[in-house]
Amino acid sequence: MSFDITILGSSGGPLEGITCSYILKPSYISYKSIIEDNLSQYLIAIDAGSGLNRITEIITNEKSNSKESIANKILSYYEDSLSIQHYIHHSISINHHYNICTEINSSPIELSFKILNLINTYLISHPHLDHINGLIINSAAFHNQSNKSKLVYGLKETTEALQKYIFNDIIWPNLIHESNGISFLDLIDIIPNESIQLNEIYKVIPFEINHGTKQYTNLEYKSTSFLIKDLNKNQYILIFGDVESDKNSKFPKNKFIWESISDLITTGRLKSIIIECSTPNLPDQEPRFGHLTPDSLIDELKILQNIILNKSDTSPTPPLNGLNILITHVKENKFGKEPRKIILNELNELNEKYNLGCQFSILLTGLTYTV
Numbered sequence: 001m002s003f004d005i006t007i008l009g010s011s012g013g014p015l016e017g018i019t020c021s022y023i024l025k026p027s028y029i030s031y032k033s034i035i036e037d038n039l040s041q042y043l044i045a046i047d048a049g050s051g052l053n054r055i056t057e058i059i060t061n062e063k064s065n066s067k068e069s070i071a072n073k074i075l076s077y078y079e080d081s082l083s084i085q086h087y088i089h090h091s092i093s094i095n096h097h098y099n100i101c102t103e104i105n106s107s108p109i110e111l112s113f114k115i116l117n118l119i120n121t122y123l124i125s126h127p128h129l130d131h132i133n134g135l136i137i138n139s140a141a142f143h144n145q146s147n148k149s150k151l152v153y154g155l156k157e158t159t160e161a162l163q164k165y166i167f168n169d170i171i172w173p174n175l176i177h178e179s180n181g182i183s184f185l186d187l188i189d190i191i192p193n194e195s196i197q198l199n200e201i202y203k204v205i206p207f208e209i210n211h212g213t214k215q216y217t218n219l220e221y222k223s224t225s226f227l228i229k230d231l232n233k234n235q236y237i238l239i240f241g242d243v244e245s246d247k248n249s250k251f252p253k254n255k256f257i258w259e260s261i262s263d264l265i266t267t268g269r270l271k272s273i274i275i276e277c278s279t280p281n282l283p284d285q286e287p288r289f290g291h292l293t294p295d296s297l298i299d300e301l302k303i304l305q306n307i308i309l310n311k312s313d314t315s316p317t318p319p320l321n322g323l324n325i326l327i328t329h330v331k332e333n334k335f336g337k338e339p340r341k342i343i344l345n346e347l348n349e350l351n352e353k354y355n356l357g358c359q360f361s362i363l364l365t366g367l368t369y370t371v
């Protein structure tokens with residue numbers, strides 16, 4: 001197992017405070033060591049719809065030895081939800097806690113600030129509020145004694161939007177490093193397909209993806225998918241921001257990603273993909289708002305499968321066999337029917353129908369997945 005990914009939020013809204021944000025670390029180092037040895041190179045945040053509040057809640061539950069977990073609490077909002085295990089493929093191990101409290105004697109809030117302090121890098125897929133809410137509110141705590149600002153990476157469209165519409169001294173104070181000399185955060189433009197070395201642990205290749213069209217201009221809205229490499233272990237994880245199907249897109253971009261990663265899958269260096277599936281399948285006439293449904297996600301995976309099949313002479317097992325597809329950004333609904341359960345059923349049926357061999361799991365807020 002290569003990565004531990006803590007889900008600070010995996011909802012596609014409209015409930016606030018549990019929207020998309022993940023903290024990644026290599027599995028070979030524990031949170032306890034990271035905190036005790038003050039190691040700032042291991043933790044990176046991908047999107048920041050949620051943040052410090054969820055970290056504090058995870059630690060509070062751990063400290064009080066509470067059986068109650070955030071994941072359980074959110075599932076209990078629906079009467080027909082199933083137990084946590086039902087949503088997670090049996091090959092993946094999960095943890096409700098960071099396992100840091102037994103020997104580190106600090107309050108939950110102290111510990112969560114310590115963790116926040118050790119996250120230096122944020123990769124932001126796109127500037128929709130459900131992906132930056134935590135970044136904005138938490139930024140007040142970004143200033144630290146070492147005077148190192150947080151590095152916030154995004155496409156030019158993302159960094160410009162953050163500067164112009166958020167950190168503009170109106171919506172939120174201008175905490176951007178360059179403009180006032182105070183160290184809270186730096187915005188760094190990323191160029192699609194150009195690899196960035198974050199530090200001695202991580203390298204990232206950002207891919208540009210489509211996330212629907214803007215209502216008034218009819219121009220495509222850009223989002224990002226991040227291919228993250230652990231340089232020590234030569235292992236990868238691919239994390240998508242909000243994304244639409246190539247089928248619905250004037251300028252398809254997903255196929256390029258599938259072509260770029262196919263060799264990593266066949267050589268066993270990429271075992272997990274985090275990707276959205278916002279709603280169960282919809283009638284044809286319903287708008288998708290730039291998101292995926294089980295049908296369109298499976299269409300995308302079939303394209304990946306075909307790319308791999310076309311490259312190899314004979315493939316006795318399905319080429320995506322054992323690939324973890326971790327579903328995020330499920331939208332809550334007002335009908336009271338738990339949407340994750342429906343999505344997972346629809347995906348598993350199609351997975352079987354097309355003999356893809358993928359291992360689907362739903363990402364649940366508050367859990368750490370070892371993948």
Ligand SMILES: [Zn+2]
Nearest residue numbers: 126128211242
């Ligand atoms: Zn979005």
Ligand SMILES: [Zn+2]
Nearest residue numbers: 012128130242
């Ligand atoms: Zn979103």
